[in-house]
Amino acid sequence: xxxxxxxxxxxxDDLMRPDFxxxxxxxxxxxxxxxxxxxMQFFGARANLAKTMLYAINGGxxxxxxxxxxxxxxxxxxxxxxxxxxxxxxxxxxxxxxxQYITALNIIHYMHDKYSYEASLMALHDRDxxxxxxxxxxxxxVAADSLSAIKYAKVKPIRDEDGLxxxxxxxxxxxxxxxxxxxxxxxxxxxxxxxxxxxxKLHTYRDAIPTQSVLTITSNVVYGKKTGNTPDGRRAGxxxxxxxxxxxxxxxxxxxxxxxxxxxxxxAYAKDGISYTFSIVPNALGxxxxxRKTNLAGLMDGYFHHEASIEGGQHLxxxxxxxxxxxxxxxxxxxxxxxxxxxxxxxxRFNSLTKEQQQDVITRTFTQSM
Numbered sequence: 489x490x491x492x493x494x495x496x497x498x499x500x501d502d503l504m505r506p507d508f509x510x511x512x513x514x515x516x517x518x519x520x521x522x523x524x525x526x527x528m529q530f531f532g533a534r535a536n537l538a539k540t541m542l543y544a545i546n547g548g549x550x551x552x553x554x555x556x557x558x559x560x561x562x563x564x565x566x567x568x569x570x571x572x573x574x575x576x577x578x579x580x581x582x583x584x585x586x587x588q589y590i591t592a593l594n595i596i597h598y599m600h601d602k603y604s605y606e607a608s609l610m611a612l613h614d615r616d617x618x619x620x621x622x623x624x625x626x627x628x629x630v631a632a633d634s635l636s637a638i639k640y641a642k643v644k645p646i647r648d649e650d651g652l653x654x655x656x657x658x659x660x661x662x663x664x665x666x667x668x669x670x671x672x673x674x675x676x677x678x679x680x681x682x683x684x685x686x687x688x689k690l691h692t693y694r695d696a697i698p699t700q701s702v703l704t705i706t707s708n709v710v711y712g713k714k715t716g717n718t719p720d721g722r723r724a725g726x727x728x729x730x731x732x733x734x735x736x737x738x739x740x741x742x743x744x745x746x747x748x749x750x751x752x753x754x755x756a757y758a759k760d761g762i763s764y765t766f767s768i769v770p771n772a773l774g775x776x777x778x779x780r781k782t783n784l785a786g787l788m789d790g791y792f793h794h795e796a797s798i799e800g801g802q803h804l805x806x807x808x809x810x811x812x813x814x815x816x817x818x819x820x821x822x823x824x825x826x827x828x829x830x831x832x833x834x835x836x837r838f839n840s841l842t843k844e845q846q847q848d849v850i851t852r853t854f855t856q857s858m
Contacts, residue, residue, distance in 0.1 A: 490806045491770075491780050497830060498804045500792045503755055518833030519703055519761030519803040520622065527618040528610070529760075530597045530696050534704060535589050537582075537679060538627030538728065539715045541634055544577035545569070545645065545653050551716035552724070554652065559584050563651065569719065571639040579682065586686035593621060594693040621696035622760045623687050625680070626704050626711045629665045629729040632676035633720035633738065637662040640671065643719045655717045664720075666734025666853075668745035673752050684757040701760035702732040702753060705833050706841070709848050727848045730832035731763035734853065742857040743768060747791040751801040758802075763832045765805040768855040773808065783858065784808070805830035811854050814838065818846050 490496050497519070504521045505511060513523045522529060540558075542551050548558030558581055564573060610617070637643050641660035645653035663669040665676050680702065687698045704711065712727035722735065729735045732750050739746035743766070750764045773780035784806070791801040807829055817824040817838050827838040829849060838846065 490784060491773075491777060491808050496806065497833075497835075498788060498792075498806070500800055500802050502792065502794065503800055503802055507755075507759065517622070517760075518705065519763045520699075520701065521759075521761070522620075523618065525612065526614050526616075527620065528613065529620050529622045529699075530593065530693065532589070532593045532621060532623045534624030534626045534701070534707070534711075535585055535683070536626050536711050536715065537683070538630040538634065538711075538718055538722075540581050540585050541574070541578050541631055542653070542716060542718065544574060544581045545719075548581070549652055551652060551654055552714065554650070563653070564645070565651075567644060569638045569643045569645060569656075571635065574638055575635065582683055582686055586683065586690060589623060590621070590687065590690040590692060590698075593623070594691075597621075597693045597696075619694050619696040620699045620760070621687075621692040622699050622701065623684075624701040624703055624760065625683055626708060627715070627728045628676055628679060628702055628732060629735045629738075630715075630718055630720060630722055631679055632665045632672055633662070633722075633735060634718050635675045635679075636664065636672040637720050639675075645719075656719045656721070658719070658721055662720075664734065664738040664740075666739030666746045666749045667741045668748040673749050676749075677752055677754060680753055681757045699760040700758045701762070702758050703761050703763040703833055704728065704730050706730070706831055706845050706848075708832065709844050727844075727851075730765055730848075730852075733765055733832070736851045737853055739853050739855070743772070743787055743855045744790065744858060746853070746855065747787060747801065747804075748798070751791055751798050755799050755802045761833075762802045763805070764801060764803060765807070765830055765832050765852070766855070767807040767809065767852055769810050770808055772856055772858060780808070787858070805832070809854075811850060814846070814850050818843075818850065 516522050543558040545564050547561045547563035550557045641662040644657040646655040648654050663672040665672050684700045708728040708730040713725050716724040753762050773783045794800045821839045
């Protein structure tokens with residue numbers, strides 16, 4: 489079916505079932521596994537790691553609002569960004585972000601229970617309910633690529649008259665997430681683990697178990713709009729890669745390399761789900777349907793397979809289509825009334841997306857080779 493339609497998503501039962509020690513679980517909220525009748529989720533949206541890095545560089549001043557938002561600290565002043573200094577500052581700002589995040593979620597869900605408790609739904613659960621606080625991160629590939637650029641290339645901040653870093657000049661090349669390069673893949677893994685550990689230290693409403701997702705749905709467009717130029721070369725306002733996706737067009741080494749990079753992200757630190765929306769052109773899978781089915785099944789088997797150093801992927805959306813068709817659908821929507829695609833976590837009719845969201849989908853990587 490995935491060759492003909494994008495209505496299916498895939499999840500790794502071999503990865504999730506042992507974690508629950510329970511066969512009776514289901515997928516809720518796009519990609520999140522929960523035990524049926526025993527578990528509920530306090531939804532928590534996501535935190536913007538790319539913007540957090542910019543706060544770390546600028547001493548807590550927002551690069552777009554030009555006002556102090558994060559903790560006031562000395563901005564980084566060197567002519568070239570130093571990886572160790574940026575990482576140390578970012579770690580400090582991630583502590584602040586985690587506290588702000590959990591404090592906000594505790595208030596939101598206390599007030600929700602006080603004024604709009606879902607009694608009829610909770611009546612269908614067991615007495616001793618397992619509650620999770622579903623946190624999340626956005627801009628993972630932007631943050632990882634930015635750290636990679638700072639570490640392996642030379643990144644010079646461009647400052648305005650107030651000393652605020654508003655742009656960055658990159659000299660040299662750097663490894664980019666999505667190409668099975670451990671130099672940058674390890675940075676992405678570290679960010680996932682690091683932020684989850686900070687969340688786990690904090691008290692949550694009703695002692696909910698903190699979880700984390702790498703999932704943005706279509707809000708990668710909004711998060712990008714609110715974030716300035718980043719050290720990886722991404723321009724201000726440009727969308728982030730959705731969910732756990734590499735940034736648009738940066739996964740250059742084919743399907744296997746891209747899938748392998750995402751499969752390295754640890755489900756143990758992101759038990760609310762790691763969403764990867766994978767698009768590939770039909771000819772890359774083969775010249776006829778039987779070959780395409782075989783090759784797509786092989787790609788998914790490899791992605792979900794557990795190895796010694798890789799847990800295996802947790803979630804996969806599959807779009808088998810050409811960019812040209814989406815461009816035509818954008819210009820002539822009446823020709824494609826039923827065109828369905830998968831975005832980060834769900835299937836949607838292409839024509840129901842906003843123009844910005846459609847453009848984001850079109851600019852994503854369409855893998856041309858295995």
